[in-house]
Amino acid sequence: MNASRLWRLGLTGGIGSGKSTVAGMLAARGAAVMDADAISRSVTAPGGLAIAPIAQAFGAAMIGADGAMDRQAMRALIFKDPNAKRQLEAIIHPLVSLITAEQVQAALHSGSRCLVFDVPLLVESGDRWRRQVDQVLVVDCDTDTQRQRVMARNGLALDEIDRIIALQARREQRLAYADVVIFNQSLSLIELEVQVTQVAADFGL
Known part of the structure; x- marks a missing residue:
């Protein structure tokens, strides 16, 4: 690959795959990381740009006492009503795109040569x-590993984790979509960093 050019790298992986860890390692090597999930959380936080439209579309019950979107209540609604997911995305996605574009311009202005779009x-x-x-970089591991990591990290019940996994693309779909794969099954952090370093070199990092 031409490491001197500007690269736009899509980064994804299932819940518990280690995608965020890989994003942090790429950032440490100089990549500008646009974290779609963090942006999404920011617009649904207290005072966020999505709060008023969410309250209008779904009712005040979807806004918690702290002024943020009630993520648990929204997750439960989406599990029951697929149309609710589409409604929520129609509110959040344009806002995420707008803020992402602003972050890209700031990264380009600062001279970044590798833009990483961290998109679950x-x-x-x-x-x-x-x-x-x-290019699309997929961080991959098997489903049992996803469950174990999310239970340890978030303390979620197994059935809730399985519902989240079911809403995401199948592992086979992600792998078919990938240009580059990091198989993060049983790697130590040092071993994972070796793999990230090898991938990063292809993108000028």
């Missing part, structure tokens, strides 16, 4: 993100 649902979005990136 990149594969699920079809061509929306594929058209915006040069």
Whole structure:
């Protein structure tokens, strides 16, 4: 690959895959990371740009006492009503795109040569993100490992983790979508960093 050019790298992986850890390692090597999930959380935080439209679309019950979107209540609604997911995405996605574009311009202004778009649902979005990136990097592991990591990290019940996994693309779909794969099954942090370093070198990092 031409490491001297500007690269736009899409980064994704299932819950518990280690995608965020990989994003942090790429950032430490000089990549500008646009974290779609963090942006999404910011617009649904107290005072966030999505709060008023969410209250209007779903009712005040979806806004917690702290003024943030009640993520647990919204998750429960989405599990029951697929249309609710589409409504929520119609509110949040344009805001995430707007803020992402602002972050990209800031990164380019600072001279970044590798832009990493950390998008948990990149594969699920079809061509929306594929058209915006040069390569897709998938961080992969098996489903049992996902469950174990999320239980240890978040303390969620197994049935709730399985519901989240079911809403995401299948592992086979992500792998078929990938240009580059990091198999983060039983790697230590040092071993994972070796793999990230090898991948990063192809993108000028």
